Amino acid sequence: MARPRSESRDDLVVSAMSVFWKNGFASTSVDDLVKATGVSRGGIYTDFRDKEDLLLGCLDAHRDKYVDPALSILRSDRDGLKGIDAYFSHFIQLHKQHGMPGPGCFLANVMTELAPHDQAVRAIVAKHMADLRNAFRGAVEKSAK
16 A cells, blocks of 8 residues: 655655665665665655655755755854864764764765766756855855955
């Protein structure tokens, strides 16, 4: 029996993200996703066109959960160098909470594996890199003032 589309989409994405994060895209099968998420194949395909569409949903969720909060630290009203220090401290704390060493940066893993030949991933990575570069540039400029 297929579950309703909106019932646990967020849970599906969070569970799938951890599988993609640990194994990579190519090494993750739909069966792996079914086992890890507890959602049937049909349930996955109710919310996502295919495995890549699910990965793109995971990248959006990753941005919301990890990237945007970290970038907001850099963009805060703090002194630029303190903002940069707080940014790295934020990630160190996250890694301590989740256990180190971990599977690395989800976005960097996906970028390395897929961006060279996947236009959708390449666009997400390009936006991320521009946002990161602009946030660091802003923090350095604040520090220089």
